[in-house]
Amino acid sequence: xxxxxxxxxxEGGVTAVQGFKASGLHCGIxxxxxxxxxxxxxxxxxxxxxxxxxxxKAAPVILSQKHLSSGRARAVVVNxxxxxxxxxxxxxxxxxxxxxxxxxxxxxKPEEVVVASTGVIGVxxxxxxxxxxxxxxxxxxxxxxxxxxxxxxxTTDTYPKEFAVRFDLDGVTVTxxxxxxxxxxxxxxxxxxxxFIATDAAVSPDMLKKALKYxxxxxFNMITVDGDTSTNDMVVVLANGLxxxxxxxxxxxxxxxxxxxxxxxxxxxxxxxxRDGEGATKFVEIEVTGASGVEEARKLALSxxxxxxxxxxxxxxxxxxxxxxxxxGKTGIPFDPxxxxxxxxxxxxxxxxxxxxxxxxxxxxxxxxxxxxKEIEIIxxxxxxxxxxxxxTCDLSYDYVRINxxxxx
Amino acid sequence: xxxxxxxxxxEGGVTAVQGFKASGLHCGIxxxxxxxxxxxxxxxxxxxxxxxxxxxKAAPVILSQKHLSSGRARAVVVNxxxxxxxxxxxxxxxxxxxxxxxxxxxxxKPEEVVVASTGVIGVxxxxxxxxxxxxxxxxxxxxxxxxxxxxxxxTTDTYPKEFAVRFDLDGVTVTxxxxxxxxxxxxxxxxxxxxFIATDAAVSPDMLKKALKYxxxxxFNMITVDGDTSTNDMVVVLANGLxxxxxxxxxxxxxxxxxxxxxxxxxxxxxxxxRDGEGATKFVEIEVTGASGVEEARKLALSxxxxxxxxxxxxxxxxxxxxxxxxxGKTGIPFDPxxxxxxxxxxxxxxxxxxxxxxxxxxxxxxxxxxxxKEIEIIxxxxxxxxxxxxxTCDLSYDYVRINxxxxx
Numbered sequence: 001x002x003x004x005x006x007x008x009x010x011e012g013g014v015t016a017v018q019g020f021k022a023s024g025l026h027c028g029i030x031x032x033x034x035x036x037x038x039x040x041x042x043x044x045x046x047x048x049x050x051x052x053x054x055x056x057k058a059a060p061v062i063l064s065q066k067h068l069s070s071g072r073a074r075a076v077v078v079n080x081x082x083x084x085x086x087x088x089x090x091x092x093x094x095x096x097x098x099x100x101x102x103x104x105x106x107x108x109k110p111e112e113v114v115v116a117s118t119g120v121i122g123v124x125x126x127x128x129x130x131x132x133x134x135x136x137x138x139x140x141x142x143x144x145x146x147x148x149x150x151x152x153x154x155t156t157d158t159y160p161k162e163f164a165v166r167f168d169l170d171g172v173t174v175t176x177x178x179x180x181x182x183x184x185x186x187x188x189x190x191x192x193x194x195x196f197i198a199t200d201a202a203v204s205p206d207m208l209k210k211a212l213k214y215x216x217x218x219x220f221n222m223i224t225v226d227g228d229t230s231t232n233d234m235v236v237v238l239a240n241g242l243x244x245x246x247x248x249x250x251x252x253x254x255x256x257x258x259x260x261x262x263x264x265x266x267x268x269x270x271x272x273x274x275r276d277g278e279g280a281t282k283f284v285e286i287e288v289t290g291a292s293g294v295e296e297a298r299k300l301a302l303s304x305x306x307x308x309x310x311x312x313x314x315x316x317x318x319x320x321x322x323x324x325x326x327x328x329g330k331t332g333i334p335f336d337p338x339x340x341x342x343x344x345x346x347x348x349x350x351x352x353x354x355x356x357x358x359x360x361x362x363x364x365x366x367x368x369x370x371x372x373x374k375e376i377e378i379i380x381x382x383x384x385x386x387x388x389x390x391x392x393t394c395d396l397s398y399d400y401v402r403i404n405x406x407x408x409x
Numbered sequence: 410x411x412x413x414x415x416x417x418x419x420e421g422g423v424t425a426v427q428g429f430k431a432s433g434l435h436c437g438i439x440x441x442x443x444x445x446x447x448x449x450x451x452x453x454x455x456x457x458x459x460x461x462x463x464x465x466k467a468a469p470v471i472l473s474q475k476h477l478s479s480g481r482a483r484a485v486v487v488n489x490x491x492x493x494x495x496x497x498x499x500x501x502x503x504x505x506x507x508x509x510x511x512x513x514x515x516x517x518k519p520e521e522v523v524v525a526s527t528g529v530i531g532v533x534x535x536x537x538x539x540x541x542x543x544x545x546x547x548x549x550x551x552x553x554x555x556x557x558x559x560x561x562x563x564t565t566d567t568y569p570k571e572f573a574v575r576f577d578l579d580g581v582t583v584t585x586x587x588x589x590x591x592x593x594x595x596x597x598x599x600x601x602x603x604x605f606i607a608t609d610a611a612v613s614p615d616m617l618k619k620a621l622k623y624x625x626x627x628x629f630n631m632i633t634v635d636g637d638t639s640t641n642d643m644v645v646v647l648a649n650g651l652x653x654x655x656x657x658x659x660x661x662x663x664x665x666x667x668x669x670x671x672x673x674x675x676x677x678x679x680x681x682x683x684r685d686g687e688g689a690t691k692f693v694e695i696e697v698t699g700a701s702g703v704e705e706a707r708k709l710a711l712s713x714x715x716x717x718x719x720x721x722x723x724x725x726x727x728x729x730x731x732x733x734x735x736x737x738g739k740t741g742i743p744f745d746p747x748x749x750x751x752x753x754x755x756x757x758x759x760x761x762x763x764x765x766x767x768x769x770x771x772x773x774x775x776x777x778x779x780x781x782x783k784e785i786e787i788i789x790x791x792x793x794x795x796x797x798x799x800x801x802t803c804d805l806s807y808d809y810v811r812i813n814x815x816x817x818x
Contacts, residue, residue, distance in 0.1 A: 056738035056746040056766070086734065088747065088767050121731030122768030231735055308717065312810055322530030325495060326640050329465030337465040338497065357465070358497050359531030401721050401807050 006167060007261055013162030014198040015146030016177040019043050019242040023140035024152030027133025029081035029119070029126060034152035036130065038137035039076040039196055040106060045240040046202075047073035048209035049114065050216045052233035058085030059095040060115040061234060067099070067111050071205025073238055074112040076196055077102045077134060078153050080181070083192065084117040084125050085231040094125045101131045105138040114236050118155055118181065118192040121231065150179035153194055157181050157276050163268040165261050170254050174201045174243045176261045180235075182273030193220060195235035195269055201258050202241030204249040211259045212237050219266035222298065222391045223274045224305045237262070274392045279399030282314055283375045289388040290381040296333050297389035303331045304378065304391070311396035314376065319344060319367035321353040324378060339383040346373035415576060416670055422571030423607040424555030425586040428452055428651040432549035433561030436542025438490035438528070438535060443561035445539065447546035448485040448605055449515060454649040455611075456482035457618035458523065459625045461642035467494030468504040469524040470643060476508070476520050480614025482647055483521040485605050486511045486546075487562050488539055489590070490528040492601065494640040503534045510540045514547040523645050527564055527590065527601040530640065559588035562603055566590050566685050572677040574670050579663055583610045583652045585670045589644075591682030602629060604644035604678055610667050611650035613658040620668045621646050628675035631707065631800045632683045633714045646671070683801045688808030691723055692784045698797040699790040705742050706798035712740045713787065713800070720805035723785065728753060728776035730762040733787060748792040755782035 015022050020041050027036040049068045051061050067073065077098055084091045099113040106113075117125070140148075150160035164177030178197035203211070216235050241247070248255045275283045286304045291297035304310055307327035313320035321342045329337065342354040348369040353362050370376070424431050429450050436445040458477045460470050476482065486507055493500045508522040515522075526534070549557075559569035573586030587606035612620070625644050650656070657664045684692045695713045700706035713719055716736035722729035730751045738746070746766040753760050757778040762771050779785070 053741060054735060054738035055740070055742065055744055056734050086731065086746065086763070086767050088765070121735075122763070231731075231738060308805075308809075315810065322495065322640075325465050326463060326530075329463035329640065331464070332462060333464065335464055337495065354495070354531070356497070358495050396717075396810060398807050398810050400717075401724065401805060401810060 007165045007264065008167065010164045010166050012164050013146040013150055013177045013179040014039055014196060015143050016164035017175045017198040018200045019240045020198045021141040021143050022145035022149040023137045023142060024145065024148030025133065025137055025140060028129040029079060034148065035079055035081045036133040036137055037078040037149035037152035038102065038134065038141060039149055039198065040141055041074055041238055041240045043240045043242060044072055044074050045238040046071060046205045046208045047114070047236065047238045048205065048212045049234055049236040050212060052230055054231050056086070056231045058083050058117060058232045059087060059091035060084055060117045061232060062092070063095040063099065064114045064116065064234060067114060070111060072112065073114050074108045075102055075106055076114040076116065076236060078116040078194065079130055080153050080155050081119040082117060082123055082125050083119045083121050083232050086122040087124055090124055094127055097127060098130060098134065101134045105135055116194055116232070116234055118153065118194055118232050146177070146179060153179065153181045155181065155192070156278065159276060161269055161272040163265050165264055167257065167261055169201065169243070169245045169257055172243045172245045174245060174258070175199065176265045178265045178269055180269035180273060182276055192230040192232040193273060195220060195266065197237040197262070197265055199237065199239045200241065200243040201239050202243065202245050202247040203239045203258065204247060207248050207250070207255060208237060208239050211255070211262050214259060215263040215266040218263055219270040222302065223270045224302065224391070224393050271392055274394050277394035279397040279402065280394030281397050282395040284314055284393050284395065285377045286391045286393065287377060287379045287388065288382070289379065290383045290385060291387040292385040294387045294389060297387045299331050299333060300328050300380070301389045301391035303327050304380070305393035308396055311393065314371070315395035315397045317368060317371035319353055319362070319371060321359065324380065325354065325357065328380065335382050335384060341381040341383065343379040344370050345377040345379060346370045346375060348373045416574045416673065417576065419573045419575050421573050422555040422559055422586045422588040423448055423605060424552050425573035426584045426607040427609045428649045429607045430550040430552050431554035431558040432546045432551060433554065433557035434542060434546055434549060437538040438488060443557065444488055444490045445542040445546055446487045446558035446561035447511065447543065447550060448558055448607065449550055450483055450607070450647055450649045452649045452651060453481055453483055454647040455480060455614045455617045456523070456645065456647045457614065457621045458643055458645040459621060461639055463640050465495070465640045467492050467526060467641045468496060468500035469493055469526045470641060471501070472504040472508065473523045473525065473643060476523060479520060481521065482523050483517045484511055484515055485523040485525065485645060486543060487525040487603065489562050489564050491526060491532055491534050492528045492530050492641050493526040493534050495531040496533055499533055503536055506536060507539060507543065510543045514544055525603055525641070525643055527562065527603055527641050555586070555588060562588065562590045564590065564601070565687065568685060570678055570681040572674050574673055576666065576670055578610065578652070578654045578666055581652045581654045583654060583667070584608065585610070585674045587674045587678055589678035589682060591685055601639040601641040602682060604629060604675065606646040606671070606674055608646065608648045609650065609652040610648050611652065611654050611656040612648045612667065613656060616657050616659065616664060617646060617648050620671050623668060624672040624675040627672055628679040631711065632679045633711065633800070633802050680801055683803050686803035688806040688811065689803030690806050691804040693723055693802050693804065694786045695800045695802065696786060696788045696797065697791070698788065699792045699794060700796040701794040703796045703798060706796045708740050708742060709737050709789070710798045710800035712736050713789070714802035717805055720802065723780070724804035724806045726777060726780035728762055728771070728780060730768065733789065734763065734766065737789065744791050744793060750790040750792065752788040753779050754786040754788060755779045755784060757782045
């Protein structure tokens with residue numbers, strides 16, 4: 001959909017950015033796969049985070065919110081395989097111990113360490129393994145370690161997720177790169193979404209926070225695999241300023257250029273999470289256009305993206321526009337159904353299935369061709385205003401049920 | 410859960426009530442199954458309805474809301490196989506024609522007829538077949554026709570749903586009986602919920618409306634199969650007063666006794682809809698207790714009932730209390746996770762899986778025995794206040810995906 005010609009997509013994730021080192025390794029929480037990641041910037045960075053809105057927040061979420069209130073950070077330590085959620089006082093102490101251990105070995109302050117966990121709920125962390133792991137991870141820190149970190153934060157993701165862009169900002173080259181993990185579900189747990197983004201742009205903590213919120217609202221917050229929100233979700237950005245651009249501390253043109261790059265990195269990582277959704281066979285973009293306001297457009301797009309009926313119809317390659325319209329209606333957002341147009345689009349073509357809220361006689365054969373593709377767009381035009389929004393989802397397949405019903409196998 | 414000793418459950422549905430006749434037949438919308446139902450009371454009745462909150466409302470919903478604004482009705486005509494939704498001006502005219510046809514043949518006014526439809530969206534009604542069907546249905550009206558009507562409103566329901574109770578009210582015998590249909594999905598459509606309830610109690614239109622809203626909020630509005638809301642949902646009650654109790658026109662003890670019976674009928678019909686949910690292998694009651702307020706309790710219970718992760722875990726017979734707690738948290742309702750207790754219960758026993766928001770070491774074997782049952786209770790105690798609420802759901806199985814992905818087979 002939205003293209004950007006003046007930024008270059010480059011290889012790698014967090015360590016594509018100058019001054020960032022990372023590592024990932026197996027410390028023993030999981031049986032054999034990597035389960036501990038460390039990200040570090042030698043130069044102190046501006047830092048910001050957005051966190052799960054779930055009332056039930058895991059200990060590392062509470063701790064990292066506290067640490068990031070200063071707007072500064074130098075390291076991120078992440079374990080997978082255990083969420084350190086619903087673990088009471090001991091969980092809080094363990095999260096603090098993770099920050100302290102990383103701080104000690106890196107020679108920084110505990111408050112400069114962001115902590116994240118993902119995995120099993122309600123089981124205490126094996127702190128001896130994790131502490132040994134943090135020491136080893138610090139030794140292994142490398143400017144080529146981003147991919148190892150991306151791998152170590154995975155749960156049931158089938159591949160690691162990295163993305164980076166490079167662009168010119170006020171005459172200097174700036175890089176933004178990130179890693180993420182998505183739809184992994186481990187007993188007893190739900191999909192946890194983690195994203196860690198690095199940049200060498202110089203940005204004030206306040207503007208970095210503002211930019212991250214904007215970017216996440218249009219990316220990570222517009223994707224859905226099954227509508228559930230984890231106790232552990234977080235997206236964190238660190239900006240170490242090594243590119244030496246004039247510090248972005250207000251809404252200058254440079255801010256908006258940086259914002260676009262940050263949004264792009266968040267969006268590509270978020271889309272990758274959907275593509276790797278549990279049991280997903282299709283990647284679906286929902287475009288709501290002609291809505292009365294942006295908030296309305298976002299809610300409408302997310303309602304379609306979350307509907308089990310729409311998602312099963314997509315799995316069945318069924319041009320079921322009635323379910324799409326009904327999913328819009330159930331938001332309670334007022335609109336005139338008799339103005340709504342619905343289109344299905346993919347590499348296989350484009351077909352209008354409803355006009356003015358009524359079904360059009362459409363070619364079943366053409367619709368089948370469109371829906372047979374792996375990447376599909378649903379376009380819903382409300383013909384009421386100027387606002388648009390996009391959401392991304394996957395289909396709901398037998399494998400989603402299998403993965404989530406029989407985690408033990 | 411809630412028992413009632415002073416009301417008698419009796420056979421039948423709407424025609425268990427004196428003065429009501431009904432019929433059901435095949436008029437030709439569907440290939441061979443019954444698709445047209447008529448309910449009629451010779452004596453004019455107080456009447457009230459509650460309707461879908463979906464912004465996209467089918468023509469019969471809009472018409473019936475208008476007709477019921479008088480608080481009076483004498484007949485309900487229902488077709489299945491076609492929802493008459495997203496059918497524009499023609500759809501509105503067709504709904505009016507259904508009311509007029511029924512009014513003509515029964516010798517009443519069109520405004521006294523409630524119209525309902527369920528089935529395919531976006532396809533015009535075959536009005537010639539429906540009009541002939543209404544004539545035939547009027548001829549077949551009988552005081553034993555309730556079951557035929559219950560059968561004729563079905564879509565993919567696997568069995569007809571009827572329930573009736575009889576009780577003493579101020580020295581006279583009063584009956585409340587109803588029929589309902591649930592989780593049928595037909596291309597391109599979503600689950601439509603219809604409920605029609607008859608009573609011979611004498612109740613003013615205002616109090617009948619109040620009672621119906623209360624009862625539906627605690628029954629039909631607390632069930633979920635997949636979280637989607639149809640364009641055609643409605644629940645309607647007709648009270649013809651033939652039992653000759655002193656008219657209930659305020660919140661007297663008689664009102665509350667009547668209310669309890671109405672709630673019971675709505676609840677049993679609603680539960681039956683869940684039991685017959687598409688692909689359902691388990692019936693699950695979620696009890697939220699110790700919440701700070703009733704509205705909060707209702708939202709928490711419904712959030713658990715709607716969570717795909719909880720529903721797949723139940724299908725997998727997995728004692729996944731972390732998903733239950735997270736589904737509560739995602740409502741955004743403030744509560745202290747460290748106070749929450751979670752229990753699983755069935756004929757197989759009862760087991761506490763979390764205490765104070767933390768996992769308890771529990772017997773996997775016992776949990777498996779509990780979850781192996783067909784009817785399961787999840788009890789969540791927030792230990793914060795006095796409020797309780799109940800919601801009902803089914804599990805999310807392979808068959809749900811199969812039914813909704815491949816409607817053509």
